[in-house]
Structure formats: C-alpha cells, structure tokens
Amino acid sequence: MVSSLLARSSIQSVRAFAASHIQAGGAPTSPAATSGSPPVTTTELEEPKAPTGFYGGFLRSLAKVTGHYTVSQTAMRSTHNFYEICAAQLQDKRSFWIDTCGLPDNFQTWFSITHLHVWLLMVRIRAEDHGKVFQQQLVNHFFHDIEDRMRYNHKISSGRIISTYMHDFLAQFHGGVLAYDEGMCKDDPIMAAALWRNLFTSSGNPAQIAILVDYVRKELQHLDTMSSDDFLESRNLFGTKAPALRGVPGK
Numbered sequence: 020m021v022s023s024l025l026a027r028s029s030i031q032s033v034r035a036f037a038a039s040h041i042q043a044g045g046a047p048t049s050p051a052a053t054s055g056s057p058p059v060t061t062t063e064l065e066e067p068k069a070p071t072g073f074y075g076g077f078l079r080s081l082a083k084v085t086g087h088y089t090v091s092q093t094a095m096r097s098t099h100n101f102y103e104i105c106a107a108q109l110q111d112k113r114s115f116w117i118d119t120c121g122l123p124d125n126f127q128t129w130f131s132i133t134h135l136h137v138w139l140l141m142v143r144i145r146a147e148d149h150g151k152v153f154q155q156q157l158v159n160h161f162f163h164d165i166e167d168r169m170r171y172n173h174k175i176s177s178g179r180i181i182s183t184y185m186h187d188f189l190a191q192f193h194g195g196v197l198a199y200d201e202g203m204c205k206d207d208p209i210m211a212a213a214l215w216r217n218l219f220t221s222s223g224n225p226a227q228i229a230i231l232v233d234y235v236r237k238e239l240q241h242l243d244t245m246s247s248d249d250f251l252e253s254r255n256l257f258g259t260k261a262p263a264l265r266g267v268p269g270k
Contacts, residue, residue: 090149094156100253102160105136111259120227122219126173130165131218134192136257137161138199139235143242143250162189191217203239207232 109116109132113124122128137157144153165188169175175184195217202210211228214235215221219228238257242250249255 090152091156094149094153097251097253098153098156098160101140101157101256102137102164104253104256104259105133105140105161106164107259108132108136108257120231121223126168127220130188130191131195131220133161134195135199135214135218135235138196139238139242140256141196142200142203142239143245147247147251158192161192199235203235207236210235 106129109129116122116128116132117124122132140157141154144150144157147153162185166181166185169181169184175181195213198213198217199210202213211232214231215223215228218231242256245254
C-alpha cells in the first residue's frame with residue numbers, strides 16, 4: 020500500500036520517538052513513572068471557525084485565555100478518546116481476540132492488544148501537524164492506565180514491583196513499535212513475525228496469525244483514508260465509539 024501515510028512513516032522516525040521516551044537507565048518519561056509530564060510546546064493551533072461579531076470575538080478570546088486551542092490541550096483531548104478506544108478493544112471484541120485468535124484472557128493480553136492499537140493510531144498521527152506532541156500524550160495515557168490498573172484492579176501496592184513491571188512494559192512497547200513499523204514498511208511475513216512475538220508471545224498457529232496480519236493491514240488502510248477532522252474527532256476508529264470519560268483510569 021503506497022500512500023501519504025506510509026511515506027511519512029519510517030523506522031528512523033520511530034527510533035527517534037522511542038528514544039525520547041527513555042531516560043538514562045531506561046526509565047520512561049511518561050507520568051506513570053515520573054513526577055510530572057515532560058514539557059510540551061504550547062504553540063497555538065490554527066483556530067477553527069467561530070461565530071463572527073462581538074460575541075464570536077469574546078468566545079475566541081476566552082478560549083485563548085483558558086488554553087483551549089493550544090497544541091497540548093488539543094492533544095490531550097483528542098488522545099484521551101484515542102486511548103479509551105484502544106483500551107476497550109479486548110472487552111469490546113472479546114470473542115474475536117479470545118476465541119478466534121486464541122489469546123489468553125489476562126493482563127498481558129490486554130496490554131498487547133492495547134499496544135497494537137496505540138501503535139496503529141501512532142502511525143496515523145504522524146501525518147498530522149504537531150504529531151510528536153499527540154504521540155507523547157497518547158503514550159502518557161497508556162502508561163498512566165497501566166500503572167492505575169496494577170494499583171486499583173490488581174491491588175499491587177509495592178512501588179518496587181510496579182516500577183519493575185513498568186520498565187518491562189516500556190521495553191515491550193519500545194520493541195513492539197519498532198517491530199510493527201518494520202512489518203508495515205516491508206511485507207506480510209515480517210508483520211506476521213512481529214505479531215507472533217509481541218501479541219502471541221511466540222505461540223499461536225499460522226491461521227490465527229494470518230487473520231491478524233489481514234486485520235492490521237485493513238485498519239492501516241482505513242486510517243489512511245480518514246480525513247484529519249474525522250480522525251481527530253475519533254469518528255469510527257476500529258469500529259468503536261469513544262467511551263464517556265471515566266475519571267481515574269483503571270478504576
């Protein structure tokens with residue numbers, strides 16, 4: 020598939036992005052493992068059309084004062100919906116993932132499926148303006164949720180244990196992004212190998228892996244055909260509507 024999306028995607032760009040998320044010693048830069056979010060550029064986006072006249076001017080001024088149109092605020096809003104959709108894939112399509120694909124029903128499977136869909140959206144985000152800021156926010160949501168699910172859903176209270184798991188998940192995330200990008204840019208056997216290692220954890224049969232290779236290719240093609248407005252508004256992503264805000268992720 021030759022498209023503007025693939026033209027903007029490369030292994031080199033992912034290496035640079037992944038490197039920006041790892042401090043010396045491999046610690047993630049996402050808030051899940053640090054005391055605060057890394058600084059992001061707050062350059063203002065081009066303002067959408069708004070009512071004209073005095074009232075329209077007042078609304079635009081108010082939006083600027085509250086930061087509604089800044090890149091970071093826009094990225095946080097869009098990627099919150101992005102992430103909620105990714106995190107819901109196992110639950111929403113349980114029969115497909117568990118019965119058809121034969122994946123075990125556990126936390127690792129949830130992570131791997133969510134990771135795959137986060138990567139799919141990361142590929143599409145690269146075609147957008149300020150894509151790096153959007154990617155950072157999406158990854159932040161992911162690692163926030165991983166930590167919260169361990170604390171609240173699985174009742175892990177030890178900071179040392181959580182830190183160990185977070186480093187393991189970061190390593191899986193980093194390796195998975197590189198592997199999936201290589202498969203996307205090359206051919207189906209390379210993508211099959213990436214899915215076999217990262218999603219099936221070196222298990223699964225050829226028929227199941229082939230189903231997922233086809234799934235990934237179709238989702239990439241669908242994302243590539245979406246307009247920027249439809250994409251950023253989370254319209255028809257993976258056939259799932261964005262869930263309502265849930266408050267604290269993982270509760």
